[in-house]
C-alpha cells in the first residue's frame with residue numbers, strides 16, 4: 001500500500017464525466033478548495049459551476065475566452081459557469097458536450113440548493129454523459145461546534161456526504177483534530193471518509209482522475225508554471241503534504257471474480273473506503289464483457305462494455321480511502337475470486353451485479369413512473385439476490401432515484 005497518485009485504471013466508464021457536489025456552511029472553505037483544484041488541475045479539464053465569479057481567482061488563471069455571459073474558459077483548459085439551480089440542467093448539457101472535453105465537473109452548492117437536492121438532481125438526470133462523482137462536505141474545524149449550533153442540519157449533511165474535508169486544521173491542535181475526527185466519524189455513512197486540509201489543499205487525485213503527462217501537451221507550460229508558483233508560495237512542501245490524507249491500494253487478478261462474493265464485499269465496504277475504480281472480469285458469468293466499476297461513498301455503479309481487442313481479461317481495481325486497512329481489503333478481494341471448485345454460473349449469478357447497471361433512459365422512465373420503479377435498482381439489506389420493494393420508500397430521503405447506492 002502506498003500513498004501514490006491514483007492514475008490507473010480508469011474510473012467511470014469511458015465518456016462519462018463525474019460530477020462532484022462541493023457543499024459546506026458559510027466560510028468553511030469551499031471556494032478556497034475549488035480554487036486549489038482549478039489551480040492544480042495540471043491539464044485535467046475541470047468545469048466549475050458556481051454562484052458568481054466573484055470568488056474564483058479567474059484573473060490569476062488568465063481568462064482565455066468569454067463564452068457568453070455566464071461562462072468563461074480559463075487558460076488551463078478549465079471552464080467556469082456562474083448559474084443557479086434552475087439552469088443547472090442546461091449548463092450540464094453544455095459542459096458535457098464532447099467539444100468541451102471536460103474530465104470532471106464540480107458544482108459549488110452554496111446558495112444553489114440543499115446538497116441532497118443537488119445530489120438527487122444529478123442521480124435523476126437524463127444526461128447519460130454524467131455520473132455522480134460524490135458529495136464533498138467542507139467543514140471548518142475551528143468552528144465545528146458553533147456551526148452545529150447554528151445549523152443543526154450539519155449532522156444530516158455529514159450523514160449523506162461521501163467525503164468530508166476537515167478544513168482549517170491549522171487553527172486547532174492535534175488533540176482537537178482527533179476528537180473532531182471521532183465526532184464526525186460516528187455521523188458518516190458507510191464508505192464515507194474524512195481527510196484533513198489546510199486552505200483546502202487536498203490531492204485532486206482523491207476527487208478525479210489526473211490526466212497522464214503524455215496527454216497534457218500544449219497546456220503543460222502554462223499549467224505547470226502556475227502549479228510551481230503555488231507550490232513555492234507554500235514553502236515547497238505542498239506535494240508531500242497533499243498525499244498525507246489518503247492511501248490507495250491496487251488489486252489485479254487473472255482469476256475471474258465471483259459476482260456474488262464481490263457484491264457482498266462491495267455491499268459491506270468499510271468506512272473510509274471512499275472510492276473504488278477499475279474493471280472487473282466475471283469470467284464465465286459474462287465472458288464477452290468487462291464491467292467498469294465506480295464507487296464513491298455509498299454510490300456504486302457497474303457499466304458493462306465489450307472487452308477491447310488485445311486487452312487481457314483480468315480484474316484491475318484501485319481502492320482509495322483514508323484510514324483503510326489495505327492488506328485486509330486485498331485479502332477480501334482475493335477471497336471473492338472464482339475458485340476451481342465453484343459450480344458453473346447460472347442465469348441468476350449476475351442478478352446482483354446487474355442491479356447496479358444503469359438502464360438507458362431509466363431516469364426518463366422513472367420520471368413518469370413515480371418512486372416505485374426506483375426499487376428495481378436497490379437491494380434488500382441481507383439479501384443480495386432479490387430486490388427489496390420497500391427500499392426506495394424506506395430510504396427515499398437518503399437514496400435519490402437514478403443511481404444505485406450500496407448498503408448503508
Ligand SMILES: Nc1nc2c(ncn2[C@@H]2O[C@H](COP(=O)(O)OP(=O)(O)OP(=O)(O)O)[C@@H](O)[C@H]2O)c(=O)[nH]1
Pocket residue numbers: 024025026027028029030031032033055110167168169170171197198199200
Ligand atoms: N486559517 C485558515 N483559513 C482558511 C482556510 N481555508 C480557508 N480559509 C479562509 O476562510 C475564509 C472563507 O473561505 P472560503 O473559501 O471563502 O469559504 P466558503 O465556504 O467558500 O465561503 P462562502 O462562499 O461564504 O460560503 C477565507 O478568508 C479563507 O482564506 C484554512 O485552512 N485555514
